[in-house]
Amino acid sequence: MRHSYVPPCLPDADITSLDLLLEKYTTRKKLRVFCCYFPQNTQQSNSQATFFEYLSDLVIKFPNDKFIVLGDFNVKDATWLHVPGGHITIVNTSYNNLVNQLFAFMTFTGFKQYNNIYNNNNRLLDLVLSNTVCVVNRTKPLALPEDGHHPSLVVKVESEKNNKYLRAPTRVVRCYHNADYNAVNDELSKIDWVEELSSEDITCAVGKFYFILNHIIDRIVPTKLVHENDKFPSWYSRSLIKLIKKKLKAHKKWKIYGRSSDYDRFSELRRETKRLEAECYDLFINKAENNIYSNSKKFWAFVKSKRSSNCIPDCMYYDDDTGSDGQMIANMFNTFFSSVFTADSNTRFSHDNLPLRYTQTFVVYHQYGKCL
Structure with a gap:
């Protein structure tokens, strides 16, 4: 106050x-x-x-x-x-x-x-x-x-409610930039593709092709766990987040004991946090401006972070049903969209009506699409 x-x-x-x-x-x-x-x-x-x-x-x-x-x-x-x-x-x-x-x-x-x-x-x-x-x-x-x-x-x-949101699940991300591509090439060179794929129809051949590739990727390409964190802006560095947490602890300690030494420590961390925050922001802006033509991902991640909320509430309602976890909420969305969707039987497309010169090409494309 x-x-x-x-x-x-x-x-x-x-x-x-x-x-x-x-x-x-x-x-x-x-x-x-x-x-x-x-x-x-x-x-x-x-x-x-x-x-x-x-x-x-x-x-x-x-x-x-x-x-x-x-x-x-x-x-x-x-x-x-x-x-x-x-x-x-x-x-x-x-x-x-x-x-x-x-x-x-x-x-x-x-x-x-x-x-x-x-x-x-x-x-x-x-x-x-x-x-x-x-x-x-x-x-x-x-x-x-x-x-x-x-x-x-x-x-x-009425003050604004602090809404709770679904926590994003931990994701497994492949570090392709750290992969041993010499080992990948060696594994691929050992495969007799004619023998592996010639005896299969197109659907099974594509499926087997991706099975072999994924098996090699699983064995050679390293992975890491990514924890989604919406508490801080996307441009905050790890060192800045650690410094903010230290500052909060120092502030709490000063509020409890009221010692001048605790306040001096808190003041020092606050000053360092502001300096590092300005550096991280300037660095992010420069990278986003320089790479926006080749890689606009960081720019759009920053735009997304400026929204008031990027999350789904941890509890949602549809009719008389209540969803309190990700699977239940997804099923409620599925129920709603299926209830308002009407399939038009008159717009069904069949390759049987195509001229003969297009039929075989379309069938191959159609089979590929189902496998992908």
């Missing part, structure tokens, strides 16, 4: 701001809260315009942050209408300058107004503006008697 970027100084208004930093492992979210009071006076319009401009710049600078702006705005002439989604919108957008600039601010930032509890005069003076879903309800007042112009409210904000 910390104070946010300092709001503008408005002598005729009162604005209190607070930032809540929500952090779990490598995921960091920030919730920016603003409590406002704009009294009715000749400077109200200018003060609100200045504050809205400040907020708009903040939203542009931090597009991933969540904002809640609530308080007494005293825009008494606004007419509100309930719309789907749990919020309400302004109907008379051009009634006066206060209404118009509030509507313009909400349109520009995408903020919604969630308070639909009117006061004794059937007006909404207290607004709850946010770019995340809020639920506003009545609550018991902190002091009696309650102000009839400003009913006591409680605002509930």
Whole structure:
């Protein structure tokens, strides 16, 4: 918890701001809260315009942050209408300058107004503006008697869930660049291909051909286990990941014991982590730019890593079925796609209708396709 970027100084208004930093492992979210009071006076319009401009710049600078702006705005002439989604919108957008600039601010930032509890005069003076879903309800007042112009409210904000995803299985990858190709050539030269394949039809011959090749590959080409890791970006090196883990341990140790020596160690590791992270990123960008024409795999891996999520949830639902592992989820997808797929019997293709000069070529290609 910390104070946010300092709001503008408005002598005729009162604005209190607070930032809540929500952090779990490598995921960091920030919730920016603003409590406002704009009294009715000749400077109200200018003060609100200045504050809205400040907020708009903040939203542009931090597009991933969540904002809640609530308080007494005293825009008494606004007419509100309930719309789907749990919020309400302004109907008379051009009634006066206060209404118009509030509507313009909400349109520009995408903020919604969630308070639909009117006061004794059937007006909404207290607004709850946010770019995340809020639920506003009545609550018991902190002091009696309650102000009839400003009913006591409680605002509930549902934080984003930390979804769990299926862990990618460990893959076996062949290291062809470390293979002994002289040994591969020796093994291939010992095979009498005519004897091995001449007595078979085309389907069995292709199958036997691949069986022989795979047998040689299994014996000569080395392998390694690859563990998928979505916790860190694709361009992080092993040394950087190890350094980050050391930094987290040092930070935890400092938080527990509070010793200056622990903080010095944590500060040193944090500084080294930032330096190495910048080096890894620059190295990755240079390699991606230089090799994008010959090998674009690293570039697209980086683009994929920028998505909010690249994984499948560890629990999915279809009708009354629940899948909690990879095989069950795959079967549910198979059930769904087979239910919406309709085979058109009129579009079946048969090589029996081909002219004779094409028939034999097509049959060979067809048999090869089945084997591959």
